[in-house]
Amino acid sequence: MTKFSDLNLNPKVLKAVEEAGYETPTPIQAGAIPPALAGRDVLGIAQTGTGKTASFTLPMITLLHRGRARARMPRSLVLCPTRELAAQVAENFDIYAKHTKLTKALLIGGVSFKEQDILIDKGVDVLIATPGRLLDHFERGKLLLTGVQIMVVDEADRMLDMGFIPDIERIFGLTPFTRQTLFFSATMASEIERITNTFLSNPERIEVARQASASETIAQGVVVFKPSRKDREGSEKRSILRGLIEREGADCRNGIIFCNRKVDVDVVAKSMKKYGYDAAPIHGDLEQSQRTRTLDGFRDGSLRFLVASDVAARGLDIPNVSHVFNYDVPSHAEDYVHRIGRTGRAGREGRAMMISVPRDEKNLDAIENLIQTQIPRIANPLKGDATAPEAEATPEAETPKPTRTRTRSRNRPAASTPAPAPEEAVEQTEATPAQAEPRQEDAAAAPAPETAEPPAEPQKDSAQRGASNRSRGSSNRGRSRRDERDEPVVGMGDDVPSFIAQSFEERMVG
DNA sequence: AAAAAAC
Incomplete structure (x- = not known):
């Protein structure tokens, strides 16, 4: 060689x-x-x-x-x-x-x-x-x-x-x-x-030759849901987002949350912060000094979530992103490929999840057509129904992720959950008059993490998935995450899934 | 339809 x-x-x-x-x-x-x-x-x-x-x-x-x-x-x-x-x-x-x-x-x-x-x-x-x-x-x-x-x-x-x-x-x-x-x-x-x-x-x-199919390292999933009311779409999407993050637990080391519009980047980032998540926005209307600071923080690990417009979708070298969340379905199918390409790099495993509302149906079709893959439908962490009774978790389905450190109890989240305080607590401690968040959000959010359905694995190849589960092992509680990522990395670039290595035309043709 | 990039 x-x-x-x-x-x-x-x-x-x-x-x-x-x-x-x-x-x-x-x-x-x-x-x-x-x-x-x-x-x-x-x-x-x-x-x-x-x-x-x-x-x-x-x-x-x-x-x-x-x-x-x-x-x-x-x-x-x-x-x-x-x-x-x-x-x-x-x-x-x-x-x-x-x-x-x-x-x-x-x-x-x-x-x-x-x-x-x-x-x-x-x-x-x-x-x-x-x-x-x-x-x-x-x-x-x-x-x-x-x-x-x-x-x-x-x-x-x-x-x-x-x-x-x-x-x-x-x-x-x-x-x-x-x-x-x-x-x-x-x-x-x-x-x-x-x-x-x-x-x-x-x-x-x-x-660049298309990669061997073995480099399919991104597990994808999409939550298809219909807002209970039109004017609640935003707040319900935000609670779904939080539910998805909670469901990933400690596996979600960090993540990029993509929105289609700059205003939504701001709203989502603000909402995330309100709920106690370590998040910051990045888009083209923000001052360059802030953009630089935010990106540096995300790179060095001091910032966990980057809420981004497509300014961050392509080209930026942000290694070690465990998760990509598409808060919006991108309206250009290629953008989906670029966005999720922020994770699963260098042969490591990455997870990409998206939220789709009925209006997105056409764009979702276009994406699946482009990547020639059905994106697995995953359960709505809110069970698609904001009014569902509390504590309806179904333990028997609690199988596929033996190594999860996250808590699924109906009680308060355990201390090991790195995530935010329960919504109610935030609600009490924060004066909200000047906030952009609509009140309904809290109602929609209430059943969020605790009642979440077990994570339908947004997976591709089950054999591959099984292997990676084994490699984690239930004993890795004390292992550093770095150890888990110690697969050999070839060259100075990163491996990418095969479909990313194809030209746009190739992908369109299939 | 939106984002990005020059003041």
């Missing part, structure tokens, strides 16, 4: 890679690095989580390590669709360039120009940017792109979705014709095809 040491990377880069603990490149890295080092254009067709970032940063650093930057004339440029993604590429660059003298600047919106200006004036080797802020600098006459030797376009299909293609074309036009171009996209929409035909010259095309 190919090793990083076989790829002719600069020794200083190789050293940093080894220090980071990587030995074996992922397929996209093994495929893209050699032609990139040979100076060729590269067209990489790869989803997030495949190790894409290193497949362009490592050759870039190797190619640029000689020579130095002139004032206002960066030697290379990386374009990303979102600020967080750009920041992430910058972090990667810092890791792999740490033994070199190369410099970088991160040009993103939402932060002051001043520091960015100072860096550009001094001269940087690598510019990592979102298109808007880059063009802003250019129009102010602060920046010359005529010295760009290597240009990278990351997540091009998302740039297309976001209407950035004209900007990208313009930026291409500002760079020299002789530049080397590394272009990455998850899919090859016709517009993307057109761009690559125009701006890439005889590229080496690398398409």
Whole structure:
């Protein structure tokens, strides 16, 4: 098997890679690095989580390590669709360039120009940017792109979705014709095809092979429910969400909760906090400093739940997410794939649960059609009936998860439950006049965790599931969660389920 | 129909 040491990377880069603990490149890295080092254009067709970032940063650093930057004339440029993604590429660059003298600047919106200006004036080797802020600098006459030797376009299909293609074309036009171009996209929409035909010259095309089916590591489930009243939909969905989280118990180490709208991100995050959960919102209307802080907290484990818009659906490298909750059914089927792709990474087991109301039926169909799988229907933790009598738990069905540490007693949740205080307590301790939460929520919530039906395993392959249950063993009460996750991780990227590795068209066709 | 990205 190919090793990083076989790829002719600069020794200083190789050293940093080894220090980071990587030995074996992922397929996209093994495929893209050699032609990139040979100076060729590269067209990489790869989803997030495949190790894409290193497949362009490592050759870039190797190619640029000689020579130095002139004032206002960066030697290379990386374009990303979102600020967080750009920041992430910058972090990667810092890791792999740490033994070199190369410099970088991160040009993103939402932060002051001043520091960015100072860096550009001094001269940087690598510019990592979102298109808007880059063009802003250019129009102010602060920046010359005529010295760009290597240009990278990351997540091009998302740039297309976001209407950035004209900007990208313009930026291409500002760079020299002789530049080397590394272009990455998850899919090859016709517009993307057109761009690559125009701006890439005889590229080496690398398409990440679809993964073996064994990498199906995401257990999926959907709660299909009908709100008892239209105006209660929101509050009932929020109590279902809490019920799902409670049902997962300690297995739910952390999670991302996706909503379709920014307002709902705010409402859900506020509600979660009210009920004692450690949660924070992230979406594009929040201040950049807050976005950064929230994401950092989630990454380092100090924040348990991230309530997010699709700003966090793609590309962001957030390892170790045990759960993804789709509070809303995404209206673009591909977004579902991106959202749940935040869990079950690197061959680890992940769980993805969704809440669907009658209005979502069409979108749910489209998702199942896309992934060519029926998403298992799982029990509504509220039993679909907010007025159901309390304490109707059915112990005989309490089988499939022997290792659960969560409490199912009808009494108060035990101390081992890391979750929130019972709703009533919160209700009493909080003055609620100014809160956005409707009163009905409390009524709908009352029977929540305790009366939850046993978790119908939102599972796929029962054999696989059984194996992982065994590996947990009932004795793992005292084991650290880290131990459970100690499966070998190959390369610098993460394994992904097979359908994610397919192109959009492939998935549509089936 | 919404989210993201420039002020």
